[in-house]
Amino acid sequence: MADESPFKGKTGLRRVWNALHYSRAGLRAAYRAEDAFRQEVLLAAVLFPLAFLLSPNGVGLALMIGSLLLVLIVELLNSAIEAVVDRVSLEQHPLAKRAKDIGSAAVLLALLNIVAVWGCVLLG
Known part of the structure; x- marks a missing residue:
């Protein structure tokens, strides 16, 4: 094509x-x-070794590491969405705002997922 x-x-x-x-x-x-990506890489760099120390078993470790990787993945997708929106136009538009806000919400949910997963694994 x-x-x-x-x-x-x-x-x-x-x-x-x-x-x-x-x-x-x-x-x-x-x-x-992306400042947010760097911050989340730092968070992962701190929590990754802690997961090995704190996880009670292999499944818990996989969940803890997976939740960290999920944040990085979602942040990469959010950053890509923001780059495309900015490439199309820098003017303020309700749809551009909606796309960026939804991407940001996805990152927030991924971060909350870390708290939930780590809490479940560590508190049993």
């Missing part, structure tokens, strides 16, 4: 290799440009 990226047709190991580079570039861009 004419509207698709010329890179869409790549397959096999070449596609995987390219995807790894794009992902690395995305993580680097988020870390450099």
Whole structure:
């Protein structure tokens, strides 16, 4: 199709290799440009080792680590939404505000999920 990226047709190991580079570039861009992402990486860096120390079992550890990774994933998606909205237009618009607010709410829920999961795992 004419509207698709010329890179869409790549397959096999070449596609995987390219995807790894794009992902690395995305993580680097988020870390450099997004204060919230840096703060959440710091939170994860502090809590990740604590999960190994505090978790009573493997399932608890998986839940605790998963909740940390979920925050980073949601923040990356939120940052991507904000970048696209800003790329389209910097003028204030109700739909742009709604998109950014919904993305922010998703991050808040992911952060609350950390509290809930860690509380359940640690308090039994």
